[in-house]
Amino acid sequence: MTLISTWVRHDARSRQTVSPYRCEIARDYATIEHRWRALANRGVALAFQDEPWISTWYKTLGQLPGVEPLPLTIVDTLSGRDVMALPLVMRRSNGLRIIEAADGGMTDYNAPIIGPDAPQDMAGRRILLQTILAQLPQADILRLTKMPLEVDARPNPLAFVPGTVPCRLTGNVLHMPERYEEWHWDLERTFRKELERSLRVFRRSPDAAFRRIEDPVEAAHVYGELKRLQAERIRDLGLHYALGEPHNVAFYDQLVATGLKDGSVVLTALLNGSEVVAALLGIRSGKHYAMVRLGVAGGHWKICSPGRLVIERTMQHLHAQGLRSFDFTIGDYDYKRRLGVTPLPLVDFSRALSWRGIAPVALERLRAFARTNPLIQRLRQRLAAI
Numbered sequence: 001m002t003l004i005s006t007w008v009r010h011d012a013r014s015r016q017t018v019s020p021y022r023c024e025i026a027r028d029y030a031t032i033e034h035r036w037r038a039l040a041n042r043g044v045a046l047a048f049q050d051e052p053w054i055s056t057w058y059k060t061l062g063q064l065p066g067v068e069p070l071p072l073t074i075v076d077t078l079s080g081r082d083v084m085a086l087p088l089v090m091r092r093s094n095g096l097r098i099i100e101a102a103d104g105g106m107t108d109y110n111a112p113i114i115g116p117d118a119p120q121d122m123a124g125r126r127i128l129l130q131t132i133l134a135q136l137p138q139a140d141i142l143r144l145t146k147m148p149l150e151v152d153a154r155p156n157p158l159a160f161v162p163g164t165v166p167c168r169l170t171g172n173v174l175h176m177p178e179r180y181e182e183w184h185w186d187l188e189r190t191f192r193k194e195l196e197r198s199l200r201v202f203r204r205s206p207d208a209a210f211r212r213i214e215d216p217v218e219a220a221h222v223y224g225e226l227k228r229l230q231a232e233r234i235r236d237l238g239l240h241y242a243l244g245e246p247h248n249v250a251f252y253d254q255l256v257a258t259g260l261k262d263g264s265v266v267l268t269a270l271l272n273g274s275e276v277v278a279a280l281l282g283i284r285s286g287k288h289y290a291m292v293r294l295g296v297a298g299g300h301w302k303i304c305s306p307g308r309l310v311i312e313r314t315m316q317h318l319h320a321q322g323l324r325s326f327d328f329t330i331g332d333y334d335y336k337r338r339l340g341v342t343p344l345p346l347v348d349f350s351r352a353l354s355w356r357g358i359a360p361v362a363l364e365r366l367r368a369f370a371r372t373n374p375l376i377q378r379l380r381q382r383l384a385a386i
Helices: 002-016 033-042 053-059 122-135 180-186 189-202 216-236 246-262 299-304 306-320 334-338 355-372 374-385
Strands: 021-025 067-069 072-076 082-086 088-093 096-101 141-148 164-175 208-212 265-272 275-285 288-296 325-327 342-352
Touching (some): 096 355, 141 355, 216 288, 246 275, 275 306, 288 306
Antiparallel strands (some): 088 096, 164 325, 208 265, 265 275
């Protein structure tokens, strides 16, 4: 009873607050695509919310049965300017109506597009959240996961509102110095020597080459091999290959076809003639580059560690073009740490929007508390050692 009454009082307050903002929710992303693109150009956006990622997402994964697109734009009521954009969808799960980020398991970081007029102080962030909560369509839960604290060095307003908890996942970002050689020589000596040896071994073949693939015909071949190599690797590990599901294939196929034309998708490869030794797919927004898919050949090529090598060659290529932020995204792997990444903390936020959502949200918060409380963690360690 206490939980229900608390939710009702909060909901009433949020709906009565006079806000300097209003929310506009489009049913079709195409109708506001130009506004979001303009907002990203004026403000900041991660590659996962910029073009073409987000438009491709809504055109493919956003059209799946049971998914209702809810691209939300926050507008300053006085100036009429767009302040922030939040890619959302609504879906049903176990009888609950859940509003969440446009993710579907494909997006590593969920963040808003932040304009110059977005609130910077806590009071403004609270009002912004109250406005969003008050103007969302009828649903049971608002759930935003994997939110970074910053978007291109700009604080993410939704990451600092009351109710956020640490996400169980973290990102991995490497900020490069102006001179590429400075980063290279700062690597741990053994690892640096391994990279140099890998390059020498790879170059023993007279047809070995690193390439950025931009020609559509060649890209179709290299990307096809990337998918094949990645699928074989995942299945050899005995894991389900989710990227092979038809809707995910359609998303990435369209993303690559669109993004290669404007440079927002970067496809690089280690080639031995026409043979693909390793291929890396990434997305680019401004000076930010995020790696999203990697395919690596096995067999005798293992000796040159082609996965690490194609990443390092890609970084050198893009660094020469002015990029300084290299995002290794989610996934805790040893090679990322050895390359010098910095962990990127992420947060989750959930709020019950109806009485049906109270119990699931309370359970989520309880799990987050158990995961992050030092006393509980120490108790778990002691029990595991018995």
